Amino acid sequence: MFGSLKAGDKGKIIDISHVGHLVQRRLLDLGITEGSEVCVKCVMPFGGPIMIETCGQCVGIRRKEAVQIEVERI
Amino acid sequence: MEIALIGNPNTGKTSLFNNLTGSYEYVGNWSGVTVEKKVGVFKNNIGQLIDLPGVYTLNPLSKDEGVVTSFFLNESVDRLLNILDASQLERNLHLTLQLLEFEKPTLIGLNMMDVANKRGIQIDASKLSNALGVPVVPVVARSGKGCDKLVDVIATKSIKPAKKNLVYYGKEVEEAIIALTGELMGKTNHSARFLAIQYFEGNEYVKNYVNSIADSKKLHAIMGNLESKLLKENNIKSLANFIYIKRKEVIEEIVAEVAKKSDSIIPLSEKIDSIVTNRFLGMPIFLLLMYLMFMLTFDWLGTPLSDALDAFLTGPVTFGFEKVLSAVNASEFIHALIIEGLVAGVGGVLVFVPQIFILFFFISLLEDSGYMARVALVMDRIMESVGLNGKAFIPMMIGFGCNVPGIMAARTIETPRERLLTILLTPLMSCSARLPVYALFVGAFFAGHKAFVVLSLYVLGIVVALILAKIFSTTLLKSETSLFVIELPPYRLPQLQSLWRSTWDKGKGFVRKAGTFIFAGSVFIWILSYAGPNGLKVDMDHSYLAAIGNVIAPIFDPIGFGTWQASASLITGFLAKEAIISTMNIIYFVPNDASLQGLLADYYTPLAAYSFMVFILLYIPCLATVATIYKETGSKKWTAFSMIYAFAIAYVLSLIIYQGGKLFGLV
Numbered sequence: 115m116f117g118s119l120k121a122g123d124k125g126k127i128i129d130i131s132h133v134g135h136l137v138q139r140r141l142l143d144l145g146i147t148e149g150s151e152v153c154v155k156c157v158m159p160f161g162g163p164i165m166i167e168t169c170g171q172c173v174g175i176r177r178k179e180a181v182q183i184e185v186e187r188i
Numbered sequence: 189m190e191i192a193l194i195g196n197p198n199t200g201k202t203s204l205f206n207n208l209t210g211s212y213e214y215v216g217n218w219s220g221v222t223v224e225k226k227v228g229v230f231k232n233n234i235g236q237l238i239d240l241p242g243v244y245t246l247n248p249l250s251k252d253e254g255v256v257t258s259f260f261l262n263e264s265v266d267r268l269l270n271i272l273d274a275s276q277l278e279r280n281l282h283l284t285l286q287l288l289e290f291e292k293p294t295l296i297g298l299n300m301m302d303v304a305n306k307r308g309i310q311i312d313a314s315k316l317s318n319a320l321g322v323p324v325v326p327v328v329a330r331s332g333k334g335c336d337k338l339v340d341v342i343a344t345k346s347i348k349p350a351k352k353n354l355v356y357y358g359k360e361v362e363e364a365i366i367a368l369t370g371e372l373m374g375k376t377n378h379s380a381r382f383l384a385i386q387y388f389e390g391n392e393y394v395k396n397y398v399n400s401i402a403d404s405k406k407l408h409a410i411m412g413n414l415e416s417k418l419l420k421e422n423n424i425k426s427l428a429n430f431i432y433i434k435r436k437e438v439i440e441e442i443v444a445e446v447a448k449k450s451d452s453i454i455p456l457s458e459k460i461d462s463i464v465t466n467r468f469l470g471m472p473i474f475l476l477l478m479y480l481m482f483m484l485t486f487d488w489l490g491t492p493l494s495d496a497l498d499a500f501l502t503g504p505v506t507f508g509f510e511k512v513l514s515a516v517n518a519s520e521f522i523h524a525l526i527i528e529g530l531v532a533g534v535g536g537v538l539v540f541v542p543q544i545f546i547l548f549f550f551i552s553l554l555e556d557s558g559y560m561a562r563v564a565l566v567m568d569r570i571m572e573s574v575g576l577n578g579k580a581f582i583p584m585m586i587g588f589g590c591n592v593p594g595i596m597a598a599r600t601i602e603t604p605r606e607r608l609l610t611i612l613l614t615p616l617m618s619c620s621a622r623l624p625v626y627a628l629f630v631g632a633f634f635a636g637h638k639a640f641v642v643l644s645l646y647v648l649g650i651v652v653a654l655i656l657a658k659i660f661s662t663t664l665l666k667s668e669t670s671l672f673v674i675e676l677p678p679y680r681l682p683q684l685q686s687l688w689r690s691t692w693d694k695g696k697g698f699v700r701k702a703g704t705f706i707f708a709g710s711v712f713i714w715i716l717s718y719a720g721p722n723g724l725k726v727d728m729d730h731s732y733l734a735a736i737g738n739v740i741a742p743i744f745d746p747i748g749f750g751t752w753q754a755s756a757s758l759i760t761g762f763l764a765k766e767a768i769i770s771t772m773n774i775i776y777f778v779p780n781d782a783s784l785q786g787l788l789a790d791y792y793t794p795l796a797a798y799s800f801m802v803f804i805l806l807y808i809p810c811l812a813t814v815a816t817i818y819k820e821t822g823s824k825k826w827t828a829f830s831m832i833y834a835f836a837i838a839y840v841l842s843l844i845i846y847q848g849g850k851l852f853g854l855v
Binding site: 121131136137139140141142143144145155156157158159160161162163165169170171172173174175176179 | 244245249275276278279282307425432461465466467468470561564565566568569572578671672673674675676678
C-alpha cells in the first residue's frame with residue numbers, strides 16, 4: 115500500500131485496478147501502471163496529495179487514490 | 189499547406205510554435221469548446237501551423253483533449269508535426285504510434301535531448317527515424333536550434349505516409365480490425381485501421397463518428413466478439429489495456445534499439461522540489477511568493493506606473509483632446525461626451541493596464557518555470573475539502589488582481605464540473621477595482637479601523653466562496669467525479685521571448701475590451717446622466733440615470749441605501765466596479781475624494797456603509813467578468829446563474845448585516 119510508504123521510499127506497483135477509472139487512465143497516460151517503479155518524493159500534511167517520481171518524471175496524486183494502489187516495497 | 193503541431197503536455201510545444209511562426213493570430217474557437225484555436229504562419233511562408241492542445245493520447249479524457257480528436261476526425265490537415273520529449277521517450281511514443289496509424293505524412297521533432305543527456309540517455313535520431321519510418325529532426329525548442337532544419341524537412345521533402353502496421357496487435361485484434369475495416373469501406377476518408385483501433389480502445393469521439401457512418405450494431409458485435417475471445421484466452425483486464433500493452437511492447441523494442449542508458453545523475457529539479465513542496469515549507473514559500481507578486485503588481489511597481497498613466501491621461505491627453513475639440517469647433521455636447529464620457533470611462537480602465545500586464549507577466553513566469561503545478565499540489569487538500577481541485581486555487585488568487593484573467597486561468601482545470609465551479613466562484617474574490625470603493629467608505633466611516641474593516645471584506649469574500657463551493661458541489665454540480673493527477677514538469681528557466689508572448693496573449697484582450705464595450709458603455713452611461721425626460725443637459729436629479737435609479741432604489745431600502753444615487757452607482761458598478769467612485773463623484777457634484785467623504789455622511793450611516801461595501805464585494809460581477817464567464821462557459825444559463833446567485837447572496841448578507849445590526853442597536 116502506498117499509504118505505508120514515506121518520503122524517500124521506493125516501491126513497485128502491483129495492482130492499480132481499485133483506483134477510479136479516470137485516475138487510472140490518466141496515470142496510464144503518464145506511463146504509470148502495474149510494474150512501474152515509483153519513489154515517493156514527498157507527502158503533503160493533513161492527508162494532502164503525495165508526489166511520486168517514476169522514470170524521471172514527477173506526478174502528484176491524491177492520498178485517497180494513492181492508498182488504493184497496491185505497492186510492493188523495494 | 190496546413191500542418192498540425194501535436195505532442196504531450198510539457199514537451200515544449202509552445203516554444204516550438206513560437207520559434208517556427210513569426211506572426212500568429214487567434215482564429216475563433218474550436219467548435220463546442222472554449223479553447224482558442226491558435227494558428228500561426230511559418231516564418232518562410234510555407235504554410236500554416238495549427239497549435240493543438242497537449243495530449244497524452246488520442247483517446248480523450250477531458251473536453252480540452254477532445255478538441256484534438258475532433259480535429260483529427262472533422263478537419264483536414266496535410267501534415268502532422270509531432271514533438272517528442274526525448275527524456276520521456278516511452279510515454280511520448282504512445283501518442284506517436286497512434287498518430288502514425290492515422291496515416292498522414294508525419295514529421296517528428298525530437299526535443300529536450302539535453303535533458304535526456306543529463307539523465308544519461310543517448311538517443312540516435314536516425315535510428316529512431318528508421319524504426320518509425322518517418323523523418324526525425326532533433327531540435328531545441330527553447331532556443332530555436334534545429335528549427336531551420338525542421339522547416340527544411342517540412343518544406344522540401346515530400347513526406348510519405350508512415351510505414352503501415354507498425355504495431356501488430358495479435359491475431360484476434362487484427363482479424364477484428366479487418367472485419368471492422370470492411371464495414372467502414374468506402375464510407376470515410378480517414379484510415380479505417382486507425383478508426384478501428386481507436387474504436388476498440390473505447391474512444392467516445394471515434395465511436396460516435398463510426399456509428400454515424402456505419403451500422404452501429406454490427407460494429408458493436410465485432411467489438412463484443414473480440415472482447416469475449418480475448419478475455420477468454422488471455423490474462424488481460426480489458427481490450428483497451430490489451431491494445432496499450434501491445435503498443436508498449438513495440439515501444440520497448442524501439443527504445444531498446446535507439447536509446448542508450450547509462451547511470452543517471454539526479455536532475456536539479458528534484459533537489460529544488462525537496463524544499464518547494466516540503467511538508468512544512470511548501471505553504472509559507474507559496475504565500476511569500478504570492479505576497480511578492482501582489483506587492484510588485486499593486487504596490488511597488490504597478491501602482492506607480494498606473495498613477496503615471498493616470499496623470500498622463502487626465503493631464504496631457506485630456507488637454508490634447510480639449511485643444512482638438514475647440515480647434516474643430518465641436519459642439520458642447522460632443523465636447524462633454526468625449527471629455528466626461530469617453531476619456532473618463534475608457535481612460536479609467538486603461539489606467540489598470542500596467543498592473544494587469546505585470547500580474548500576467550508573473551503568472552506567465554510561474555507557469556513557464558513549472559512552479560504553478562506545485563502550487564496546485566500544495567493547495568489541493570484545502571480545495572478538495574470543499575469539492576474543488578488544487579488547480580482551482582490559482583484562478584482564485586489571480587482573481588484578487590482582476591476577475592477576468594482569474595476566470596480565464598480556470599482553463600487549466602480538466603474536469604468540466606470543477607472548472608465551472610471555479611469560474612462561478614472566482615468573481616467573489618475581491619478584485620483590485622473594488623478596493624478604491626472600500627478606501628473611500630472606510631475613510632469616511634471607519635477611520636479608526638481601516639485595515640481591519642477592509643481585511644474583513646477580503647476574508648468575507650473567501651469564506652463565502654468556500655461555503656458556496658461546498659454547497660454547489662453537493663447540490664447543483666455533484667454528478668461528475670473529480671480528477672486530480674498533475675504532472676509536475678521539471679523546473680525550467682523561462683525564455684524572455686515566450687514570457688512576453690504569453691503575457692501579451694493574456695493581456696491584449698483587456699486592452700481590446702477597453703476599446704470596444706467599455707468605450708460603448710461609457711458613452712451610454714454618460715448620456716443617461718446628461719439627458720432626461722425634459723431634454724439634454726438637465727439637472728442630474730432629473731436625468732434618465734436618476735429616473736432609473738429611482739425605479740430600483742426601493743429594492744435597496746431594506747439593506748440601508750435606498751437612494752437613487754446608490755442605485756445608479758451600482759448600475760455603473762456593473763460596467764466596472766471602479767466606476768462606482770467616478771459615478772458618485774458626478775452625482776454628488778464634488779470634484780475630489782476628500783470632499784465626497786464628508787458628503788457621504790449625509791447619505792449613509794456607518795452600518796449602511798458597511799452593508800453597502802459588502803454588497804459591492806459580492807453583487808453581480810462586472811460586465812467584463814460576465815462577458816468572460818459567458819465566453820469561457822459558452823452557456824447563457826450559467827452566465828445568468830453567476831449573476832443571479834451573486835446578487836442573491838449579496839442581498840441576503842447585506843440584509844442580515846443591516847437588519848441584524850439595527851437589532852443590536854448599531855446605526
